[in-house]
Amino acid sequence: MNLTVNTIALSLANYLKPLLPGVMFLQNPAQQGAKMPCMFLQQRYSNVEIQTGGYFLRTIGLDLTYLDDYNLPDLQERYQTAAETLDLVMETFPYNDGANEGTTLIRTHDREWRIDLDALHYKFEIQERVSIPKEYVKMQTIQELNEEVKIKNGEN
Numbered sequence: 001m002n003l004t005v006n007t008i009a010l011s012l013a014n015y016l017k018p019l020l021p022g023v024m025f026l027q028n029p030a031q032q033g034a035k036m037p038c039m040f041l042q043q044r045y046s047n048v049e050i051q052t053g054g055y056f057l058r059t060i061g062l063d064l065t066y067l068d069d070y071n072l073p074d075l076q077e078r079y080q081t082a083a084e085t086l087d088l089v090m091e092t093f094p095y096n097d098g099a100n101e102g103t104t105l106i107r108t109h110d111r112e113w114r115i116d117l118d119a120l121h122y123k124f125e126i127q128e129r130v131s132i133p134k135e136y137v138k139m140q141t142i143q144e145l146n147e148e149v150k151i152k153n154g155e156n
Helices: 005-016 075-089
Strands: 024-026 038-050 056-067 092-095 104-115 120-130
Touching: 005 024, 005 038, 005 056, 005 075, 005 092, 056 075, 075 104, 075 120
Parallel strands: 024 038
Antiparallel strands: 038 056, 056 120, 092 104, 104 120
16 A cells, blocks of 8 residues: 555545535645635645564644635634534545555544634644565575585494
């Protein structure tokens, strides 16, 4: 399984689309002419810790940002409704890396949300044990083995 921010964003968009109808999911915040309401994912931080057995603990801090038209009279209520919807469904989400069939459930940690004047920021963290695939040089041929056993005089 390949774990990247782009594949996480795509998996989240596919998962949240039926739960937040009418919301346009963008790949990044720099989309000109985006139709409101919209949502995009930003990476806040990432770190990797070595673990036993050739594994690493990869921690990714993410910010799911929800934007709506700034001049709406019920903007605060819309952001709060979206945040409460996310709270109910974001404990886990189905993840697909695009290379393999099927999905894997990814658990989110440290979920919190904040409403600014212009956006809802739903922050969470993903902690996954990963391994980095290594290419090993496989043995091409086996060399001839010539071992000799010498027997000393008088001994069997």
